[in-house]
Amino acid sequence: MEPINKALNRVINMPSFQERYEKMRREILENEQVQKFLEENDTLVNKDMVERGLTTLHEYITQNPSCCGCDNTDYCTNNLNGFVPKLSIIRNSIEIEYYKCEQKLIEEERRESAKMISSMYMPKDVLRARVKDLLDNDSQMDVAELASRFIKKVKETGKLPSKGLYIYGPFGVGKSFVLGAIANELASSKIRSVIVFVPEFLSEMKQAISDNTLQDKVDFVKKAPVLMLDDLGAETLSTWTRDEILGTILHYRMAEELPTFITSNFDYDGLENHLANSQKGGVEVVKAARIMERIKATTTPIQMEGSNRRI
Template sequence: MEPISETLKRVVNAPAFSERYSEMRKEVLAHPGVQKFLEDHSDEIDAPTIDRGLHKLYEYIDQSHDCNKCPSLDGCINHLKGFEPNLVLERGTIGISYTQCRLKDVNDNKRHASSLIHSMYMPKEVMQATLSGFELDDSRMEAFRTVGEFLDQATGPDNLPEKGLYLYGQFGIGKSYLLSAVANELADINVKTVLVFVPEFMREMKQAIGDQTLQEKVDYVKKADVLMLDDIGAEAMSSWTRDEVLGTILHYRMSEKLPTFMSSNFSYSELEYHLTYSQRGEKEDLKAARIMERIRALTTPVMLDGRNRRN
């Protein structure tokens, strides 16, 4: 039997193999990334070093650089998905190290941003909202401008305007969408936002008494960097949910100067009327006025108008 060393010599010295090797070497050395690497290390790399490291150089050129060969992160062709190769010289030997690629950076940033937005009972489609997707016309310009002013002043979790907005208007005109778009913008500067659909939240608070999670849930909501209460006024408000839940949340946020956004079909005066009457029909002007005092302290009212975009 022929020794393996002799077999390898015969294969390597074969004309076809030598030709393929020569073509591969030319292809590798013509690559701009390889040329730059060799220029940067010209005083350390000689021809034998290149020949010994040719398989690493080929591994380098065969992959995507700056995502130029990958349609998406899922379609990444590199050996380590989401990481691109870099040539390195280690103790006189050519090698490869991997660093996170641009597409993975974008993907990780999106995942981080989404982790900063905590939704309670909000529709999924609303949570994908963007300011660029907010349809503008004359009746919606004021709300868009006021949102822009808030975002211009917000530079991070430790530097936020004290007052949020109270967006009010008819059904289906984009109030919830605009709140979510603001939350997504805030996530880009590492601000944690909690969005709460108020009617469902109030129903859960009643159930939370039985499972002893009431205080935990109220604390979670009231301490958010930014709180957004969507569709306030659509709930069947009892004296208890108004005073012990909503009142507690608003009082804490007013004391701590934490920005709060709200959306409603009601104006301030209409919401106060709604809060005045309990489910039992009792008229409680003073308690409603106390809640409204906190809402006025926490928000600036902005009317949102236009056509119903749900129809």
């Protein structure tokens, strides 16, 4: 029986194998990312190290070195779902280290937030939203411009502006989509946004009294780097939810100069009228004005028009 090492040598020395090997070797070494890595490490890398690292380099070029752009890491095309490869030199060898991609970081952030606030939500279309998508719709151009300015300022300065947006308009024009687009852009800069659907959130706060989690939940929301209140004005308000929940959250954010994004069917005046009318039928103008003062201090109003996307 022929020894295994002799059989392997015979296969390796076959012309067809050598041709395929040389072709693969050229593809690896001509890869733009590989060339960049070798140039950046030219004082550390030698020919022997490259030859020994060909298998590693091949593993690297068959993957996406940045986030592949899937909407869910379950569909990630890389070897490790939700991780991107990075070439490194470790103990005189070329190795691959894996790091969490943008999408995985976004998903982990959402899971952590959802553990605290169950009224957080993210519809499927919003999961894919990006600010550039808003530019394709004429009715969203103005809000897209303001959103782009906000994102640009964050990326240029590394700091959050003190004001978010108050986006108002009729049902179904895409206000929630705008919130998702901004949140996703911020997530790519590792900035956490907490999005809550206001009617469900206020109901959840009432239930939180019985399980002693109210203060933890309020603190989590009010201290979020970026808070997004979706559909404010659609809820049935009690004086408690208005003054002790909304009032407390908005007062904190105004005092700490934390940006807040709000969507509503009402403009400022309409929302103030809504806030003034309590569940029991009373009209409390002063308390509504106090809430509105905090909203105006933390947002810039922008109207959104267009056709109903839900029909």
